[in-house]
Amino acid sequence: MDLFPPSGELGTALGRIRGLTLTQETAQNAVDLLARVTQETTPNAFGAGVSLIHQAQRLSVGATDDLVRLADDLQYELGEGPCLAAWSSRGPVGVDDTTTDHRFPQWSAAAADAGVRACFSFPLLRGRDAIGAMKIYSTAPSAFGEPDRARLARLATAASALLGHVQTSETTTRLSTELRESLRARDLVGIAKGILMQREGLTEAEALMALTLRARTTGVSFRRLTAEIAAETADGTAFGTDPGPSEML
Amino acid sequence: MAFPHAEEQRALTYAAVTDSGFSMGEVWLHYFSLSGEVDEYEVEAYLEGLMPMPPLECDVLALAVNELIDGLPPRKRAPFSDELVRAHAGADGVA
Incomplete structure (x- = not known):
C-alpha cells in the first residue's frame, strides 16, 4: 500500500467510520432501485431516472432504460434541461411537450429526436442544498397529471433523506x-x-x-x-x- | 483480560457515550488521536460488552470520551439574585 494514500481514500475510509457516506456502489444501487420504483408506480412514464448532482457535476445516475439515460446524458452534455433546472432552482420543472417548449431549446430538440416528448423533474433537497433530481419521461406529450407530479414529489422527499449521506x-x-x-x-x-x-x-x-x-x-x-x-x-x-x-x- | 471492575468501567463508559450523544465514529477517532491502538469495530464490540480490551486501552478510551464530553458547550446556568445586581451595577458604572 502507498505510504501516503491520497486523502480521498482516507477520507472515504473515515467517512465510513463516521457513518457519513454511502460507497459509490451503494449509491449506485440506491439510485437504480429508486428509478425502478418510480417507474413502476408511474404508469404514465415509460421510464424514470435519478441523478445525484454536486456542483453541476453528476455523481451517479440511476435509469430504468437506455432512452432515459440518453435523455439524461444530453442534459449534462448540453448543460441545460429540466433535471438540471430542477436541481439549480430547487423546485419542480416540467416540460409538457419537447416539440413546443423552448426553455431548453437544444435539449428539447435532441430529446424530441430521440422520442422523448414529456418530462417532469423534482429536486432532491437536503436542508437548503439540492443534492440531485428525480425525473419521469414519456414518449407522449402532456403525459403527466397532478397525481404523477405529487407522487414524484413525495418519492423525492423520502429519497432525499436516504440519499443525503452520499459523500460529496x-x-x-x-x-x-x-x-x-x-x-x-x-x-x-x-x-x-x-x-x-x-x-x-x-x-x-x-x-x-x-x-x-x-x-x-x-x-x-x-x-x-x-x-x-x-x-x-x-x-x-x-x-x-x-x-x-x-x-x- | 479481566482486571478489577472491568465490567463496571465498560458499562459506565458506554453509558457516558450514549448519554453524550457522540457517535461511535467520533469517539473512536478521538481515541485514535490519543494513540488508541484498538480498531473501531473492536472498540464498539467492547463498549457493547462483547469483548474485553486491555486495561490501558480502556483508560485511553475513557480519557477520549471524557475529553469529548468536556468539549461540549456547557449547559445554561441559573443566575443568583445578587449576581444580577452586581452585573447590572457594573454595567451602569456604579460598582
Missing part, C-alpha cells in the same frame, strides 16, 4: 482535514511517549500510563499536554542543547 467532495475535504488533525495529535502522543521513555526510563505502556495520569490530574487536554512535552525538548529545557555523540546513540 465537500465532506471529503472536511474529513481529510479532520483526519490530518487526528494523525498529528496521535503523532504528538508518540513523540511525548518517546520523550518520557528516554527521560524517565519507562516502557511505552508506562509512558502512556504516566501521560494519561497527568492529563487526568491536571485537567489539561491530552493534545496540549503532549504538545507541551514535545515543545519543551525543542527549547532544550529538558535535554541538553548540545548532545554529545554518545547521547545521539
Whole structure:
C-alpha cells in the first residue's frame, strides 16, 4: 500500500467510520432501485431516472432504460434541461411537450429526436442544498397529471433523506482535514511517549500510563499536554542543547 | 483480560457515550488521536460488552470520551439574585 494514500481514500475510509457516506456502489444501487420504483408506480412514464448532482457535476445516475439515460446524458452534455433546472432552482420543472417548449431549446430538440416528448423533474433537497433530481419521461406529450407530479414529489422527499449521506467532495475535504488533525495529535502522543521513555526510563505502556495520569490530574487536554512535552525538548529545557555523540546513540 | 471492575468501567463508559450523544465514529477517532491502538469495530464490540480490551486501552478510551464530553458547550446556568445586581451595577458604572 502507498505510504501516503491520497486523502480521498482516507477520507472515504473515515467517512465510513463516521457513518457519513454511502460507497459509490451503494449509491449506485440506491439510485437504480429508486428509478425502478418510480417507474413502476408511474404508469404514465415509460421510464424514470435519478441523478445525484454536486456542483453541476453528476455523481451517479440511476435509469430504468437506455432512452432515459440518453435523455439524461444530453442534459449534462448540453448543460441545460429540466433535471438540471430542477436541481439549480430547487423546485419542480416540467416540460409538457419537447416539440413546443423552448426553455431548453437544444435539449428539447435532441430529446424530441430521440422520442422523448414529456418530462417532469423534482429536486432532491437536503436542508437548503439540492443534492440531485428525480425525473419521469414519456414518449407522449402532456403525459403527466397532478397525481404523477405529487407522487414524484413525495418519492423525492423520502429519497432525499436516504440519499443525503452520499459523500460529496465537500465532506471529503472536511474529513481529510479532520483526519490530518487526528494523525498529528496521535503523532504528538508518540513523540511525548518517546520523550518520557528516554527521560524517565519507562516502557511505552508506562509512558502512556504516566501521560494519561497527568492529563487526568491536571485537567489539561491530552493534545496540549503532549504538545507541551514535545515543545519543551525543542527549547532544550529538558535535554541538553548540545548532545554529545554518545547521547545521539 | 479481566482486571478489577472491568465490567463496571465498560458499562459506565458506554453509558457516558450514549448519554453524550457522540457517535461511535467520533469517539473512536478521538481515541485514535490519543494513540488508541484498538480498531473501531473492536472498540464498539467492547463498549457493547462483547469483548474485553486491555486495561490501558480502556483508560485511553475513557480519557477520549471524557475529553469529548468536556468539549461540549456547557449547559445554561441559573443566575443568583445578587449576581444580577452586581452585573447590572457594573454595567451602569456604579460598582
